[in-house]
Amino acid sequence: MEDDLQLQIRFIKMDQKATATLLELAAKSLLSNEPAAIHALEELPRDLFVPLFIAAFLGGHMKVLKEMVSIWPFHCLHIGTLSREESYYEILEAMIDGLQILPAQNSSTCGPKLRILDLMEDQDCETTCPSIRKTFPFLEEAQRNVRCLGIGNSESEPLSAWKPTEVLVDLSISGNLKKKQFLSFLQNKVEENIGSLHLCCRGLHIDSMPAVKSVLQFLDLGCTDHLEVYKADLSEVTTHFAQMTHLNSLSLSNIPFKSCKGRKFNTFLTWLGHQDNLQDLILCSFCLKNQLHKLLRVLPPRLDTLYLTFCGLSNRDVIALSQSSQATHLTQLNLSNNQIFSEVYEPFQTLLEKASGTLQHLEVNNCLITDSILSALLPALSHCSHLRILSFASNPITMPVLRSLLQHLTSLTKLKYVIYPVPVHCYEQEDFHSTLDQQKLAEVQAQLKVMLHAVQRDDMNWTTSPE
Template identity: 55%
Template sequence: MDLKDPASLLDLAMQCLLKNEPIIIQSLEEIPRELLIPLFCAAFLGGHKKTLTAIVKVWPFFCLHVGKLRSHETHSALLKAMIDGLQVLPAPNSASRGSKLKILDLRQDANCRTTCFPIRTKSPFCFHSCSYTQTSSRKRKGKHSTVNLGSEVQLSRYPTELLVDLSLDGTLRTSTFLSLLLSKVEQSSGALHLCCRDLQVDKLSDYNNTLKLLNLLCIDHLAVDQASLNDINTLLSQMVHLDSLSLSKITLTSLNAKIFKSFLTQLERMDNLQELNLSFFCLTNRLHKLLRVLPHDLDYLNLPFCELSYRDFRFLSQCPQAAHLKLLNLSNNPISWEDCEPLQTLMENVSGTLQHLEINHCLITDSTIFSLLPALSHCSHLRVLSFASNPITMSMLMRVLENLLPLMELKYVIYPIPVHCYERWYFQGTLDRQKLADVQVQLKAMLQAAQRGDMNWITFSE
């Protein structure tokens, strides 16, 4: 008989216990606290809502993180069950050992453990505590020798943190979950701090009142779809430490000089900004103003549908950020022959750091891509290249492949369907799938001949 992995045996034991849910709930306070961690994991993955609620009520550690257990398919009922079990105020006349839980983290995070254990201290500790509440271990850093939060009396004086990522998309599921959160905060009489780190908002005007109930200082990642720039400025004025900002479909009528200047003022305060995504955001002849206020060590820059001009491309090629960018997306901005010179310079300047490049739907022709090849072939750290939906011939596509073969870190290339695969006009005619199949066979053969089977060339049919 094959030996079983110890972790698998433990998981099996937890699953067996959960088959008799009423008994396990009654016995939770008798279970060694170290076993509550695998029991929680098994209950969450098995969808045992009543057990989850009961475990949270007696959780013996300072923090509890859903972390890698959560996926996009996680049912909101499981999260609701955990929130229901969160005891913000001390239970009156309770003879049980009670919960020491002060940080309940419902966010999805593949790198987060179920709980954080103290390092060189017996005081409660959590790597993910909020900087804007009194429980923050970051505020207590260096004070463990003088401040003892180990006792239940001391611990009860601090607010409880509920960490969430919110996507305000107008769905019934979102509205129900949001109502539950806000109701829990209201019932806590100030003893519960709702901390949202990642906020996504569809149609900002529908949620202005809701946002007033959140502490926007907590937000690290903000994504807004459909808004006026004036409302965006109001939102940004209440934030300090954004790591990522994504704005899409910002109304053109709002992009007047005064409001845009205010927008730049808000961005200039964001010293920690590492990622900026702007789409359907008109930047014609004003990209230079934007880049001047952004951190020089910006990692990710996405500018699709921004109506960039030759002047914008030229400034982008010379800006300080170019020497640091890891990701650049210029898709859906027409790139003509006259734009080649600044783009060549841009590719040369990003060659030392660039890992991901997207130039889809840019009307790039053979002559344009040919002019970029020398600089592109020097991007030694490039891992992903996407230049789909551009009118490129088969002969040029083969030349691109040959030039990219030496880039050993390049693993994924999303290429355009060659023009000869279409009848009549490119994109408007019928796609000849047999011709496309022949293209795929030929490219695969070239990769195999060059012993680059690790480089995946893929395309998609419009």
């Protein structure tokens, strides 16, 4: 009886896979003749819109995509995991052009079903909202983890609750011509449909501050939850983005030294103190020497991610971090390219002990970690039971200490990736700038592999990063 049941399950799975394959083939066949495909949309069953949309997106059929968006039978349309390098921005423009936008003054009129067009690439989001009717079982798994970003997803939403059509995007402001053209296209669309189209920029990446002013005129910065800025004065950040109060992630890099001092820095701290939802803070080439305590004072106590690379951190800064409220909540910490071990290691040891209950990802590359320091840190590292990734490349470590580290860390069952420095004996002059002996490195890798196999930790991946 049990064998019969397993056989039936196998046939069901095979049938679902065959159905999916047939639909894919049918979609490709239909798209080979775009005029016929557009004509067929009027008669297309509701449940076939998703597989046809996916095929049209991946195939770059912009005319078909535009028509599909105009009669999309669901409340939401997400590109989710779909990605295409060729003609990417042209595809997005075609989809936006297809929106049937209901004029604000005619809010009593029965409008199109599509109210949210989500153009953000998201690994946790599929094509439609959960309200999709699942006639084909193979579609269920593909649409299990969908979300509507808190905007609402009821297909029977009353007309009295009318809201502008939402277009959700991640934008990049740089010197790239295609990105500039896309921004210009979006600006024109918003201006043509004032009050009826709401552009919700969730992620904003800025490589060119001079171009920001014109773009900010048509963006609602209250929507932005991820901000990345490269090479800008702190006064520009606090001035242009004063309206941002719901940031989840902030990344600033290559900030001029002068703006990290005095009044500009204090104004920045005041602005940062209003970001109550902040979970991730990434600072690179941002001078924080002897100032980290000021920053930690305004950050949310339950900060999840803290990256402080090339920040000139001192021993005093590590002490401040080890004594902070954030220390016991961090899951990701990166202090690479700071000479934090040039004096003493005890503050960092205390930090590890405080973070041992939550820390999952730790990077301390190029921090002047020596054999004696690493040996002293081993007990604290061994108590980081949630650690999954450890990276300490570009530190002067010898092979005996590396072997000792492996023996201590194999008890951490969740630790899967260790990026370690090439042992100093593999270099002709025992420094990272001399010639690397590839044969010696291969012997090191073989030794570690044998040791991992001996303690049944083949699931751990020990590797060196390019020096």
